[in-house]
Amino acid sequence: MNIVIIDTGCANLTSIQVAIKKLGYNSIVTSRSSVILKSKKIFLPGVGTAASVMNFLQKKNIINIIKELKQQILGICLGMQLFCNFSEECNGIQTLGIMKYPVLHLKHNNLPLPHIGWNRIQFNTEHPLLKNIPNYSRFYFVHSYVVPINKNTLSTTSYGIDFSSIIHKNNFFGVQFHPEKSGHVGSQLLKNFLEM
Template identity: 55%
Template sequence: MDIIILDTGCANLSSVKFAIKRLGYNPIITNEYKTVLHAEKIILPGVGTPFAAMSNLKKYKLIDIILNYTKPILGICLGMQLFCAYSEESKNIKNLNIIKYPILSLPKNNLPLPHIGWNKVYSCKKNVLFRNIMDGSRFYFLHQYMLPINKYSILKTDYGCFFSAAFQKKNFFGIQFHPEKSGPLGSQLLKNFLEI
């Protein structure tokens, strides 16, 4: 199976690759158009800004591939946020607009920002991504912007307010936390995605 990790030029790619290799797969890190075009699964990880990531997706001519992709695709952290309409972090940049909701700043509510560390996630609706994972399980977060809960939300978490920890729209899956840094449960989630 051709599993592609999209190289946006601003993501922490190695840890995602190693997490998938531990599951017995051989993912390829690339931004090469023809290789991505034939992927069976795509993972869009993200560390950085929407401006940098969207600029590189445009530069490598990957935007149309993503928008027209019909097989499972997973956005992680910034990758998830890129699936939304726009982000308050880069207000003048249009994101991929897979779901027409904005990414907003996390409210302070007397909590330190960014939101760093382990936090519990809760199911909004049953989903294959969370198979064999107990409700209330902890995953590792590192972010300062969030997707409000909406009709596509499948997981939520609380850090000063409840927000989407994961969503699904058709073949597009997005998760705000980092499964590659979330131990055995993160591995289970990646396994669930790869077996869709």
């Protein structure tokens, strides 16, 4: 199976590649549109700012390629947020627009920001991405911006407010947490995505 991790110029690409390797799959990190288009499964990771990643994707001329993908793609952390159409980060930036929701600064109610560490996800609907993952499982988060709960929300997490921790629309899946840093349940989620 051809598995691509889209090169977003970020630092967490290798850790995702290692996590995939532990599941018995090989992957390639690339921003080449020809390789992306031939892949079977795609990951869009992201750390840092929405502006820096969008600028990187623009320079690589792959924004429209990503928006028009028909393969299943998993956005991780900032990668998930980029699936929305707008982020409050950096005084406001247009993102990929696959889902028509804003990404908002986390109203943390005096809790520390960024939201760093282990937190639970809660879901009400069975889904292949969540196969063999118990409800209220703990995943590892690092973020200061959130996607509000909406009709594409698969799971929610609470930190000051409730927000979307997994979203899904058609072939686009997003997780706010880092499955590659989330132990057994994170590995299970990656396995589920690769085997869906």
